[in-house]
Amino acid sequence: MHDLRLYGDFRGGPRARPGSCQDRPTSAGCRRKVPAVTEPLYQRDAYLASFDAEVAGLHPDGVVLDRSAFFPGGGGQPADTGTIEHQGAELMVTGTARRDGELVLLVEGGQPPAIGAKISGRVDWERRYSLMRTHTALHMLAGVIGRDHGALVTGGNMEPLRARMDFELPGMSADFASAVETALRREVEADLPVHVSFLSPDEFTARPELIRTKTNLLPPGLEVVRVIDIEGLDRQADGGTHVARTGEVGEVHVVGHESKGKGNKRLRIALDPAPAPTSR
Ligand SMILES: [Zn+2]
Secondary structure, three states, rough: OOOOOOOOOOOOOOOOOOOOOOOOOOOOOOOOOOOOOEHHHHHOEEEOOEEOOOOOEEEEOEEEEEEEEEOOOOOOOOOOOOEEEEOOEEEEEEEEEOOOEEEEEEOOOOOOOOOEEEEEEEEHHHHHHHHHHHHHHHHHHHHHHHHOOOOEEEEEEEEEEEEEEOOOOOOOOOOHHHHHHHHHHHHHHHHHEEEEEEEOOHHHHOHHHOOOEEOOOOOOOOOOOOEEOOOOOEEOOOOOOOOOHHHHHHHHEEEEEEOOOOOOOOEEEOOOOOOOOOOO
């Protein structure tokens, strides 16, 4: 499936602007080459860490793959790292850059393989799994505060095992932070399923009751919306990677609370390290 038009993350993903040359690369006035498209394997299987692909585009410092399990970054979740291997030579993948509508996998340790080369990719699974747990914990935080306090999310960011999220709240206190931590842990204990689905924009907007972000406007012209649904708790249009059940989030702590101005309050969370399950 052609996923370029999927809604990538909270702030919009690597999709073509309607009417841009990416949408009509052969029309008059669009003289740029057609960007190589990468099938985002991570959008359907977050537990896929090893994959085979072909080099579809070449840059001095990286490659564009025809398919990839490397999450490219977005919605507050950092890009994956790992390795690609070609004819016995291994290159480090240090991140991703978006250039001219292409997702360039940045490599170090040698020359990027040529267009047409077959490679084997491997995502740094320990780091990615930590990010999946952290990302899911942020959804749970949004869900708990939306449900218990009626506040919407205004922003957020994460690194492995640490994250922050901002809410439209009038006040903040240590007691509030402690109550949120208790509620979060209850939802970990409940081991709720986390569903990934692909809906039409109409199907998505028909059920707004669990949307916890202040800005969840879908870009116009969208064909498919990727939706992350923590059963009964939180529902987002989202391009990131998440664990399959809230129990996998494990030990979660609220480690900080601060005011970022009137009507904008920040909570910080931290997760204990936990062994990653076997990846695919
Ligand atoms: Zn998410």
